Amino acid sequence: MKSKPQSVLANGPDRCTTSSPAEVLRAQVCSNLELSFLMEAHDGLSAAIAERAGFKGLWASGLSIASSLGYRDVNEASWCQLVDAVERIVDSSKLPVLVDGDGGFGNFNNARLLARKLRQRGAAGVALEDSCFPKMNSLIGDRHPLADIHEFSGRLRAVKDTVAEDLVLVARIEALIAGHGMDEAILRAHAYADAGADAILIHSRKSTADEVLSFTRTWQSRLPVVIVPTTYYRTPVSAYRNARISTVIWANHSVRAAIAAMQQICRRIIAEEGVAGIEPNIATLDEVFELLRYDELARADARYLHPLD
Template identity: 70%
Template sequence: MNQAALIAGPIGPIENPTTMLRDLVCSAKLSFLMEAHDGLSAAIVKQAGFKGLWASGFSISSALGYRDANEASWTEVVDVVERMADASGLPILVDGESGFGNFNNARLLAIKLLQHGAAGVCLEDKLFPKRNSFVGDRHPLVDIDEFCGRLRAVRDTTGNDLVLVARIEALIAGYGLGEALRRAEAYAEAGADAILIHSRKSHANEILAFAKQWQKLPIVIVPTKYYRTPVSAYRDAGISTVIWANHAMRAAVAGMRAVCGRIATEESVAGIEPEVATLEEVFDLMGYEELVSAEERYLPKHL
């Protein structure tokens, strides 16, 4: 084992995370990315058996106490991604929002993400500052040529060292399938590796219609609202990657609310102890055994 990797965390850096992510996103077999928002959730996703992570802007913002409206800075996001990479050893596709500004902000974000362990970045074609796609009806899109400039800036700066996903918000903004396809063509020409097509409807009809007409690049989807659609429909449509985009964070909110409420009401933790993770489970997840072993190796015996 590379001893330097132990300094970074319980897992440490991995070799070729970008290659691993590219293989997932570009595979002919349907792949899944699971959301995480900090080192702990990333380690849990790894333990559950997922092969890749989605660093959700919504979830990271929520965990930091911000709204998903570019209130969290890109530097805060980069810091969280680094902890996720170290704690999980999984390739990470990062929600890069709209790039936190113009082409220059987007390429700076991409460089820093690459330096801090990310394997890919997803940029969406909204104006900065953006708002969560499921909040309100004001979702103005950026000009196609300007967004293509952001994509080209990221590609020129990072080369093939970072998987670049272009997220189309035309369906969210109400422009329809024709505009979504027009933007997909432009983004492919600008150097995107894959297209993420997003929808806020409770059924997958417009997503499947897009997939039927678009075959130039791998398609990534986020079925947060149309979650009742069977996964077999995505396989039949030739979709490449499904992102489960916010469920770890939402599960944490529900679990913490329930536990905190009971403790406040019962004025005791005796009743909830059998229902929460043991300390030993947390120790195992975070690699405390390695620390104990390292102390035996490196600390003088009399300390």
């Protein structure tokens, strides 16, 4: 089955392109020539906002999608709920979407089923991490158990055999976060490259980028490297360009911004017993209507409901 055509519901007929979502994402992620950025999205609204801001690709964050559903990032949300959220993200922008697929929600069979369904819903790629099911968010606790290197390589091969080039396959290595050291991270990177990964995501929760930069020096760009600088956010982007890192993922910032803003507004409305004071600090309804293209609906109404008027 081929990739799902880009939907025209959200953005009209100009949405379609000659390149598939995977081809567009591959040009961004699978290159060391120019640093690319993927912005977190957890629903259709956050996807539309990221596109309007100027981002060229999206990260469908497992943490953010789970949080938006009221779940914890420990595989409490099902793969079906993830796939449904991804479909709304895909339908709400023209951008390619790399999906945080956790560990694939089980063994090789679960992983290839997830990949097939993501392809059907229009995703451009999937990142799978070498964690055990159910996973625990990488930034919580210590010494997370890792999947057996051979078993996880089998998951990657199963996904690649299922979707081939229709999805960009990113292998995410948790060895550094789990405390297994650089040698283990490099060993796993080589195994995952041999299993068919298109890029390697090396994860770290240190407050500096020393670990990931050390990894890139040792790895020597056998495959493009993707990073997630959630904890080492003070590192200047120039360091990543100098290291020939391919892609930076801003992995959870939209949902965190939304949480902070909603908490502040809710507290003020309770305290002030009204909304007059907060109106200047929130989006207008006109901004909501413009962002979600109510104007397109009005034009469609005139074309299809009243064609003779």
